[in-house]
Amino acid sequence: MSSPVSVAVGRTDTATPITFSVVVPVYNEEDTIGDCLTRLVAQLDSITEILVVDNNSTDMSRAVVDRMRLRHAQIRVVDETRQGLVHARNAGLDAAVGDIVARIDADTRVPEHWARTVVEFFETDREHRWDALCGRGEAYDVPLEGRFDRWKTRLHPLNRLRRERAVSEIPVLYGSNMVLRRETWAMIRDRVSMRRDIFEDVDMGLCVGDAGGRNAFLRGLTVGVSPRRMETGMRPFVHYMSFLPRTFWLHRRYGLAAGSAAVYVPAVTVAHALRLMMLRTYDHRTGRIDPRNLLRGGPDRVLP
Structure with a gap:
């Protein structure tokens, strides 16, 4: 991994404006897809098209999407009958026409100016030093949501601004907030x-x-x-986290595979146990902790 590199992210004059597609795979997301799309269509000045990939939804997800399509022609629907996120992802990325293509989740909440930041980043990268881009994700509807960022802003506003402009090279991407050049997808499509x-x-x-x-x-x-x-409960969470060393092993990154299996997965499992206890006692509707909620179960997230 290379050392962090600082760049100035700002709009520059380009001969042809960059077009931007956003792909959103959907499987039974009637509770979240409406909010996700509402946040995206608010940024259509920077987004060329929004592709919703319906991966055999059996709830009202499609109806929610269709209602929004009536108001926004930039929303397109792609049907993918092969079940699984990888199939839905590929169908959406294959159908996208933008110069750059984002892939987010149906429950992702993009903030204001997210799309403009993405477009400006790639417009600034005139030398095509970067082939893909990703950012961070912060959980919503959890205890202390956003408070740490507000404290950080008050205490270190200049450092925060500097960090927001800092770009570093990483070996992986983050699925809820990732963007590729269209030629990058063509380059890795068969890989x-x-x-x-x-x-x-x-x-x-x-x-x-x-x-x-x-x-x-x-x-x-x-x-x-x-x-x-x-x-997610402990057993399915541990099963899900076992995917990480397996992914590294698949790419013959044996050191990363061993390290993640021996250190990262056990550590994050312990952290998850503590976090699960806190989350299951927290009621996001009232913003209060109630220990009586500790015994309540919750649906485990469907594997992608």
Whole structure:
């Protein structure tokens, strides 16, 4: 991994404006897809098209999307009957026409100016130093949501601004907040794995590197992500986290595979146990902790 590199992210004059597609795979997301799309259509000055990939939804997801399509012609629907996120992802990325293509989740909440930040980043990268881009995700509807960022802003406003402009190279991508050049997708299309027992976003990032490309991480590019994975029970969570070393092993990154299996996965499992206890006692509707909620169960998130 190279040393962090600072760049000035700002709009520059280009001969042809960059077009931007956003792909949103959907499987039974009637509770979240409406908010996700509402936030995206508010940024249509920077987004060329929004592709919703319906992956055999059986709830009202499609009806929610269709109602929004009536008001916004930029929303397109792609049907993918092969079940699984990797199939839905590929269908959306294949159908996208933008120069750059984002892939987010149906429960991702993009903030104001997210799309403009993405477009400006790639417009500024005139030398095509970066082939893909990702940012961070912060869980919403959880205790202390956003408070740490507000404290950080008050105490270190200049440092925060500097960090938001800092770009570093990373080996992987983050699925809830990732963008590729369209030619990057063409470069790795036949390299990505179709297995459903690995982290598909980590796999994509590693494929970019294996093909000679570079992934950028932009600290200020932050989206809201659902805490549903955090609320998953211990057994399915550990099963899900086992995907990480398997992904590294698939790419023959044996050191990373061993390190993640021996250190990272056990550590994050302990952290998850503590976090799960806190989340299950927290009522996001009232913003209060109630220990009586500790015994309540919660639906485990469907594996991608």
